[in-house]
Amino acid sequence: MDKRIRADLFRNRLEQAMSHAGMTRSALARATHVDRSTIGQLLKDDHPRLPNAQLTADVALALRVSTDWLLGLTNKPETPGDIVAAALALSPAERTSADAQLLAWHHEAAGYKVRHVPATLPDILKTKDMLAWEYGSAPESRLPEAFNAMQDQLTWLSSGVSDYEIALPIHEIESCAAGTSYYKGVSESIRYEQLNFIADQCDQMFPRLRIFLFDAHHVFSSPITIFGPNLAVIYVGQCYLAFREIERVKSLSGHFDWLVREAAVDARNVASFIRSLIRVSS
Secondary structure (H helix, E strand, C coil): CCHHHHHHHHHHHHHHHHHHHCCCHHHHHHHHCCCHHHHHHHHCCCCCCCCCHHHHHHHHHHHCCCHHHHCCCCCCCCCHHHHHHHHEEEEECCCCCCCHHHHHHHHHCCCCCEEEECCCCCHHHCCHHHHHHHCCCCCCCHHHHHHHHHHHHHHHHHCCCCCEEEEEEHHHHHHHHHCCHHHCCCCHHHHHHHHHHHHHHHHHHCCCEEEEEECCCCCCCCCEEEECCCCEEEECCCEEEEECCHHHHHHHHHHHHHHHHCCCECHHHHHHHHHHHHHHHC
16 A cells, blocks of 8 residues: 555544544543643644554554554454454353343344254253253252243244244254163153153244254264354353354354255254154163
8 A cells, every 4th residue: 555545544543543532632642641732643634644653553552443453454443352352252151041141142033044053952942841850950040940941032032033043963852762871860750751842842842943863873963052153152051152253153154054954854853753762672
């Protein structure tokens, strides 16, 4: 870029940043430890000039913008640290789906498709008895909280506000049917009621609700939820990693598409597949 063009751009962006920050020439001069006339020279439109590196950094710091933006090297005025913080955030993960942050993310995605890979069976489709077994060691107040949250999310899903796709390892359904692995110790009646409920919801809400079963021997995914085009959240146990940078969200959406393409059981056949496991196990 020609030096004069860059100097003009610097002046325009400096004026914009000062206006946004509500900072006068005198206030900026005090913040950067220079004379008011020095700031005035940077803002002259008949003979714009570029400051040295020290003053550029001081001005950017005082106005909370990036030096790259002031110099025309980027169109994002935020500092790199602010950009990273906005693109990737850590949020505490409550044990229940009643977590206010999780509910807020669902409402934020209204009108968009939500894609979900759960850690176990999807909370949104769990029965009260299954939740009672899972929360057996939790404080007594947590069970009704979790169940009410699940009911609210199911009502939200039934309203048709958003389509909901779930990719689930096939071994999760098989383990629940057989009472093995994570579901060891759960009574047969609770397990079968749970699986029948999922199958019924698949029938009743298809295609608004679509569940795909993938073989974890061939493909793998950590627990993740993609809330439309602007937010993707990875669950890591005690916290969520929330991505808002558009390219990261696209990459994770592509990952979910891969799980769907490689599904061992398509969404149209999940209900009958689940019921066949119950018959075999009976």
